[in-house]
Amino acid sequence: MADARDTGTFEEEPAGGALVRRIGLLAGLGVFALMLASPPPASLEPLAWKALALLALMIIWWITEAIPVAATALLPLVGLPVMGVAKPAD
Numbered sequence: 482m483a484d485a486r487d488t489g490t491f492e493e494e495p496a497g498g499a500l501v502r503r504i505g506l507l508a509g510l511g512v513f514a515l516m517l518a519s520p521p522p523a524s525l526e527p528l529a530w531k532a533l534a535l536l537a538l539m540i541i542w543w544i545t546e547a548i549p550v551a552a553t554a555l556l557p558l559v560g561l562p563v564m565g566v567a568k569p570a571d
Contacts, residue, residue: 505545513538531564 513534521530535556542553561567 501545502547505541506547509538509541509545509547512541528566532561532566535560535564535566 516534516537517531521527525533539553539556542548543550547553562569
């Protein structure tokens with residue numbers, strides 16, 4: 482028989498889940514900032530390097546679920562035009 486407090490609708494978060502999300506949030510931003518601050522490799526265009534920096538941020542945030550996955554997926558819509566990689570219409 483189920484406990485009266487058990488609703489069965491939500492799973493409990495692992496003990497370290499909130500810590501992992503915080504670390505992922507900061508690590509993603511740190512990697513993003515470091516990549517933007519460093520020069521691109523010789524064989525890569527500067528705009529491609531900016532796009533890779535955004536991709537690295539997104540990968541870290543997806544893995545750690547620092548923010549909801551759907552919100553992370555929308556970052557290119559804002560990030561690429563702001564960084565001058567793509568036009569908003571593209």
